[in-house]
Structures are given as structure tokens and as C-alpha cells.
Amino acid sequence: MASDPARLAAIRVAVAGALERFLAGQREVLGAIGQDMLPWIDVMTGLLAGGKRLRPAFCYWGWRAAGGADCPEIYVAAAALELLHASALVHDDVMDASDTRRGLPAVHHQFSARMAAAGIDQAAAAFGAGAAILIGDAMLAWTDEMYHGSGLPARALQRGQPVLDAMRTEVVSGQYLDLVNQVTRNDTVASAMRVVTYKTAKYTIERPLHLGAALAGAPPGDLPATQSAASGRPQALSVPGTCTGYGLPLGTAYQLRDDILGVFGDPAVTGKPVTGDISEGKRTVLIALASERASVAQLRVLERHLGDRGLTEAGAAEVRAVITDTGALAECETLISASVKEAIGALDGAPITEAARQALTELAVLATARVH
Amino acid sequence: MASDPARLAAIRVAVAGALERFLAGQREVLGAIGQDMLPWIDVMTGLLAGGKRLRPAFCYWGWRAAGGADCPEIYVAAAALELLHASALVHDDVMDASDTRRGLPAVHHQFSARMAAAGIDQAAAAFGAGAAILIGDAMLAWTDEMYHGSGLPARALQRGQPVLDAMRTEVVSGQYLDLVNQVTRNDTVASAMRVVTYKTAKYTIERPLHLGAALAGAPPGDLPATQSAASGRPQALSVPGTCTGYGLPLGTAYQLRDDILGVFGDPAVTGKPVTGDISEGKRTVLIALASERASVAQLRVLERHLGDRGLTEAGAAEVRAVITDTGALAECETLISASVKEAIGALDGAPITEAARQALTELAVLATARVH
Numbered sequence: 001m002a003s004d005p006a007r008l009a010a011i012r013v014a015v016a017g018a019l020e021r022f023l024a025g026q027r028e029v030l031g032a033i034g035q036d037m038l039p040w041i042d043v044m045t046g047l048l049a050g051g052k053r054l055r056p057a058f059c060y061w062g063w064r065a066a067g068g069a070d071c072p073e074i075y076v077a078a079a080a081l082e083l084l085h086a087s088a089l090v091h092d093d094v095m096d097a098s099d100t101r102r103g104l105p106a107v108h109h110q111f112s113a114r115m116a117a118a119g120i121d122q123a124a125a126a127f128g129a130g131a132a133i134l135i136g137d138a139m140l141a142w143t144d145e146m147y148h149g150s151g152l153p154a155r156a157l158q159r160g161q162p163v164l165d166a167m168r169t170e171v172v173s174g175q176y177l178d179l180v181n182q183v184t185r186n187d188t189v190a191s192a193m194r195v196v197t198y199k200t201a202k203y204t205i206e207r208p209l210h211l212g213a214a215l216a217g218a219p220p221g222d223l224p225a226t227q228s229a230a231s232g233r234p235q236a237l238s239v240p241g242t243c244t245g246y247g248l249p250l251g252t253a254y255q256l257r258d259d260i261l262g263v264f265g266d267p268a269v270t271g272k273p274v275t276g277d278i279s280e281g282k283r284t285v286l287i288a289l290a291s292e293r294a295s296v297a298q299l300r301v302l303e304r305h306l307g308d309r310g311l312t313e314a315g316a317a318e319v320r321a322v323i324t325d326t327g328a329l330a331e332c333e334t335l336i337s338a339s340v341k342e343a344i345g346a347l348d349g350a351p352i353t354e355a356a357r358q359a360l361t362e363l364a365v366l367a368t369a370r371v372h
Numbered sequence: 373m374a375s376d377p378a379r380l381a382a383i384r385v386a387v388a389g390a391l392e393r394f395l396a397g398q399r400e401v402l403g404a405i406g407q408d409m410l411p412w413i414d415v416m417t418g419l420l421a422g423g424k425r426l427r428p429a430f431c432y433w434g435w436r437a438a439g440g441a442d443c444p445e446i447y448v449a450a451a452a453l454e455l456l457h458a459s460a461l462v463h464d465d466v467m468d469a470s471d472t473r474r475g476l477p478a479v480h481h482q483f484s485a486r487m488a489a490a491g492i493d494q495a496a497a498a499f500g501a502g503a504a505i506l507i508g509d510a511m512l513a514w515t516d517e518m519y520h521g522s523g524l525p526a527r528a529l530q531r532g533q534p535v536l537d538a539m540r541t542e543v544v545s546g547q548y549l550d551l552v553n554q555v556t557r558n559d560t561v562a563s564a565m566r567v568v569t570y571k572t573a574k575y576t577i578e579r580p581l582h583l584g585a586a587l588a589g590a591p592p593g594d595l596p597a598t599q600s601a602a603s604g605r606p607q608a609l610s611v612p613g614t615c616t617g618y619g620l621p622l623g624t625a626y627q628l629r630d631d632i633l634g635v636f637g638d639p640a641v642t643g644k645p646v647t648g649d650i651s652e653g654k655r656t657v658l659i660a661l662a663s664e665r666a667s668v669a670q671l672r673v674l675e676r677h678l679g680d681r682g683l684t685e686a687g688a689a690e691v692r693a694v695i696t697d698t699g700a701l702a703e704c705e706t707l708i709s710a711s712v713k714e715a716i717g718a719l720d721g722a723p724i725t726e727a728a729r730q731a732l733t734e735l736a737v738l739a740t741a742r743v744h
Contacts, residue, residue: 168513294744
């Protein structure tokens with residue numbers, strides 16, 4: 001058994017290969033409609049080349065945890081989650097009017113530029129947004145197509161279907177609640193945590209694990225349909241219960257790390273503009289913790305800069321100082337450590353394979369490391 | 373056997389019931405995430421209450437054509453197409469910045485208004501667009517969930533999957549090519565016809581028929597994956613071949629009728645603003661025919677008004693006059709008649725049930741009538 005960093009690399013290679021083959025097939029399909037459809041494949045290829053492949057990795061280890069054997073089909077089913085995620089990113093970038101993604105111009109900008117380059121400025125921005133919405137729709141539909149075309153037996157796919165369904169509903173719900181928090185300037189820790197539960201913890205870790213476990217035959221009755229991080233310990237004695245006990249706290253830790261990197265991270269490493277999270281006015285748990293602890297003067301600093309599209313580096317530095325001075329940063333780090341510990345603890349004595357226990361322990365550390 | 377108008381009414385009732393039960397289930401799922409998710413169900417209920425249910429009707433008759441027996445499950449699978457279509461409409465309205473849909477404010481406006489009513493004007497429009505994108509995503513994902521939860525046997529669903537896949541890819545492709553035509557002001561009849569083939573003819577009629585036929589067990593080998601209206605007669609001796617031979621010309625006729633109604637229709641009947649198609653600059657076949665036949669002066673009229681968001685009724689009247697005077701309107705009517713005749717002719721001697729032949733003949737007339 002290779003240690004996890006090597007194993008994760010192997011998963012990444014297999015997932016990349018599966019995506020490449022799937023897109024090659026779709027290139028044929030789109031090309032038959034018209035050569036002018038092919039830019040879609042180029043744009044998707046660029047987008048899908050990036051990413052940490054965390055969701056497929058957790059899906060794979062959910063499968064292995066429940067006793068599934070290593071086989072080509074599980075990588076294809078797991079890779080379908082990358083299409084789902086890419087769809088969410090493209091639509092997210094339209095909604096947030098983001099400029100870049102994974103080191104490339106956001107998809108809507110790529111299509112606007114295509115028209116602008118053809119000498120058509122007028123309406124190029126609307127065209128870019130429209131194209132991005134449609135490409136996101138295509139990748140969302142293709143999630144399903146790739147999943148059902150993975151070659152796994154029909155019965156396995158049927159077992160996984162409710163998990164895939166739950167996952168998709170939860171992620172759009174989490175994104176919507178996030179939007180609501182942003183527009184209503186809701187800065188309570190509880191509402192930020194609810195967004196984390198649905199938009200990240202379930203979507204990135206718990207559900208991919210559940211999906212893999214269900215595909216491998218873990219009894220679906222154990223799958224808590226609407227278990228949230230706040231509702232206490234799930235049943236740790238089943239595979240899905242273990243996935244929840246591990247996935248929800250780890251997912252929270254993963255998002256908190258992302259919150260910190262979004263404000264304090266090195267843009268060269270994160271691939272995001274350093275002022276992005278602040279200027280977009282994201283109501284993260286980190287920001288909520290700072291708001292709760294802020295003095296009147298500190299609160300005024302936050303209110304002035306959060307959501308300011310013209311944010312300067314000086315303004316960002318002021319926000320960072322508030323986050324540090326209120327103790328919010330330190331508390332976030334404490335929460336991350338405690339959550340990772342809780343996640344790893346959930347693996348103790350759990351009814352999963354030894355290989356999965358080892359891999360999931362290492363993945364917990366990798367997913368929440370200070371730089372990744 | 374009831375005559376088709378009555379049968380279509382029965383299909384509509386069954387489809388509405390299936391959607392109502394599905395949304396009741398999703399209300400539970402969303403309510404468990406938070407009560408603040410429930411406006412989604414209200415908005416979807418309003419949206420899904422409208423519509424002619426043509427896609428489910430064609431899916432149902434594809435099933436019956438291939439020998440499927442009337443049963444509750446087929447209505448559920450067919451109703452899933454309404455979710456797909458509602459998703460496309462919501463996203464379309466965001467892309468086109470449309471104000472109304474099916475007599476209600478467009479979904480993005482409904483959500484903008486919700487925030488504006490709560491006293492939050494700033495960013496309300498962006499919030500509305502974001503919410504609409506996410507609701508469209510949810511309905512696109514739920515298409516799949518409803519289809520797979522229809523209760524039809526797993527083998528039947530597997531047979532239908534490639535058709536559902538093709539249908540989703542084709543409709544987003546058609547929408548994209550439509551956007552490209554709009555932004556590049558491409559006004560050739562050929563490019564407008566290609567959009568009609570993918571965005572309407574396949575999506576609204578051919579593929580729903582194919583889906584029903586595949587679910588009922590029609591051999592998938594006969595299914596022409598990328599058959600287009602232009603590529604000649606399909607094999608009329610198989611059920612899928614018949615669906616194509618009937619569906620593509622009928623779908624073209626259906627769209628041409630819609631083109632005419634979009635410019636000449638009574639807003640009280642169509643539910644669309646009378647200047648909508650012109651001010652959105654839609655590059656329809658009707659417009660393409662007019663452009664091809666226009667004099668220099670007439671072309672200048674079209675160029676001045678197409679895509680003019682501030683279009684007046686006087687401007688619209690000028691465009692209507694050009695469409696009539698060039699003979700484009702009359703040619704469109706001729707094309708509709710010929711296409712309907714071709715569609716009905718494809719049913720002659722086709723290997724489908726007598727009930728389906730009768731229903732499809734009547735549906736062809738209903739779908740392309742002057743007012744509907």
C-alpha cells in the first residue's frame with residue numbers, strides 16, 4: 001500500500017484520464033452539431049485540468065472504506081464529481097462577476113474576449129455570461145451522463161443515485177444561503193456555519209464518501225439524509241455514519257482553512273486575488289467570528305471594506321488587522337485543529353477497511369494544511 | 373380511445389400531479405436545510421403550473437408508439453422533462469434579461485423583488501440573477517432525480533439515458549448557437565435553421581418521442597444520434613426513425629409558428645410582450661427569410677430595430693411591415709404547412725401503434741395551430 005500522498009497522485013492521474021476520455025467523446029458529439037461548438041471543449045479542458053481532485057478522492061475512499069476493490073470504473077464515477085464541481089465554479093464566477101479561476105480568465109471572460117476579438121464589443125459581456133451559464137448547464141448534465149456511463153453495474157448506480165441527488169440539492173442550497181447572507185450582510189457565526197455545512201462539508205467530503213460507500217454496497221438505510229454538523233454525533237458504527245462523523249468536521253476545517261487563505265493567503269499559491277474574499281463581501285465564518293468580537297471601531301472597518309469592489313491593499317490590510325486583533329484568526333486555527341482531531345477520531349474503531357482508515361487520516365491532514 | 377384533445381388534457385393532469393408530488397417531496401428536503409429555502413418551491417410551483425406540456429406529451433406518445441402500456445410511471449418520467457424545460461427557461465430569462473415568463477415576473481425579478489421588499493436595494497439585481505441561476509441548476513439536477521425516481525425498471529431507465537443525455541447536450545448547444553447568431557448578427561436562413569433543429573425540433577419533439585420509445589424498449593441501434601433536419605429522410609421503418617421523420621419537420625413547423633407569434637401574436641394570448649422577439653434581436657428563421665429578401669431600405673429598417681431594447685410600437689410595426697412586404701411571412705406559413713404535411717406523412721405505414729398514429733396526427737395540428 002503506497003502512502004497517501006502517492007495514492008492521491010494515482011487517483012489524480014486516473015481521474016484526469018477519465019475526464020480526458022469523456023471530453024474526447026463529447027468533442028465528437030459537439031463536433032457533429034457544428035465545429036463552432038468545439039471551443040466549449042477547449043474551455044472545459046482548461047478548467048478541468050486544475051483542481052485538487054478532492055471530491056473524487058473522497059468518493060474513491062468511500063468506495064474502498066466499504067470494501068470496494070480498486071477497479072477502473074470507480075475512477076470514472078468519481079471523476080463525474082469534477083464535472084459537477086466545474087459547473088458550480090463556472091456559475092459561481094458568473095454570479096460573483098469573478099475575473100479569474102484556476103489561474104485562467106473566468107469562463108465568461110473567455111467567451112466575452114472571443115467576441116471582442118472578433119470585433120464585436122457590443123453585448124460581448126452578455127454573450128460571455130450567457131455562454132458560461134450554458135457551459136455550466138452542460139457540465140451539470142454531463143455529471144449524470146458520466147456517472148451513468150461509468151461502467152459500474154446498474155444496481156450500484158441506483159444505490160448511489162440518492163446520494164448524488166442529495167449532494168446536488170445541498171450544494172445549490174448552500175450557495176443560495178451564502179448569497180442571502182452576502183446581500184443581507186448577515187454576519188452571525190451560526191448562519192455562516194450553515195453555509196459551510198451544505199456548501200462545503202457535505203458537498204466536498206461527506207457526500208463524496210457516502211457516494212463511494214453506496215456504490216460499493218454500504219446499506220443506504222444508514223445514510224442520514226439531512227444530518228447537519230450542528231445536530232450532534234451520527235451513528236459511528238456504520239460506514240455512512242463514519243463518513244458523516246469524519247466528513248462534517250473535516251469539511252468545516254477545510255472551509256475554515258480556505259477562509260483564512262482567502263484573506264491571508266499568498267495569491268501565487270492560492271491562485272486567487274489577495275483581496276478577493278474581502279472585496280466580494282463573503283460572509284465567511286472567519287469574518288463572522290471577527291464581527292462578533294469586534295469593537296465598534298473595528299466593526300466600522302469591516303463594514304467599510306467588506307464588499308468594496310474598489311478595495312485597496314491598504315484597506316485589505318486593515319481588515320486583516322481586525323481579524324487578527326479580535327482573536328478571530330487564532331480561534332479559527334483552534335477550530336480547525338479541533339475539527340481535524342474530531343474527524344480523525346471518528347475513524348477509531350469504525351467498520352471500514354484499514355487501507356481507507358490510513359488514507360482518510362492522511363487526507364484529513366493534507367486537506368487542511370496551511371498551504372495547499 | 374378518447375380523441376386527442378381529451379387525451380392531451382389527461383396527460384396534462386397526470387403530469388401536473390406528478391410534478392406536484394415531486395415538489396412536495398423536495399419541499400421536505402429543502403425545509404430540512406432551512407425554512408428560508410422554501411421560496412424556491414413557491415417559485416418553481418408558479419413556473420411549473422404553466423406550459424403546454426408538449427414535451428411530456430410527446431414522451432408519452434413515444435412510449436405508446438413503441439407499445440408501452442398506459443401506466444403511472446411513464447407520466448412521472450415524462451414530467452421530468454418539464455423540470456428540464458423550466459430550468460432552461462429560467463436560465464434563458466437571465467441571459468436575455470427578460471422581464472416576464474408565463475405571465476409572471478421572471479424568476480430573477482421575483483428574487484430581486486424579494487430583497488428590494490426587505491429594504492435591500494443594493495445588489496438586489498445581482499442577487500436575483502444568482503438565485504435564478506441556482507434554481508435553474510436545481511431543476512436541471514432534479515430532472516435526473518425525477519427521471520430515476522419514476523419507478524420505471526432500471527433497465528428501461530438505462531435504455532432512455534442516452535436519449536436524455538443527447539437531449540440535454542443538444543438543447544444547450546442550440547441555445548449557444550442562438551446566442552452566437554444574435555451577437556454576430558448572423559442572419560442566414562441556414563444558421564437560423566440549425567438553431568431550430570437543436571433548440572426546438574430535437575429538444576421539443578424528436579427526443580421526447582425517442583425517450584418514450586427507448587423507455588418502452590424500442591431498439592436503441594435505430595436511434596440516429598446526430599440526425600439533423602437537413603440530412604435527409606431517416607429510416608422510417610423503425611420506431612425511432614419514425615420519431616425523427618415526424619419530429620424534425622414538426623419541430624421546425626412548431627418553431628416557425630412561434631417565430632410568427634413572437635412578432636405578430638396577441639400578447640394576451642402568447643403571454644409575451646409584443647415587441648419582445650424584435651427588441652431581443654432574435655435571429656429567427658422568419659427574420660432570416662425577411663433579411664434575405666429585403667431591399668437595401670428594408671434591411672436598414674431591420675438593422676435599426678432588431679435588438680433595440682427601447683423599441684417602440686411604431687418601430688415594431690415597421691419591422692412587421694418589412695416581414696410581410698418581403699413575403700417572408702407568407703413563405704413561413706408555406707413552410708409550416710409543408711412541414712406539418714411531411715411530419716404526418718412520416719406516420720404512414722410506420723411501425724407504431726394505431727393509437728399513437730392517431731394522437732400524433734392530432735398533436736401535429738395542435739402544436740402548430742395559429743393560436744395556441
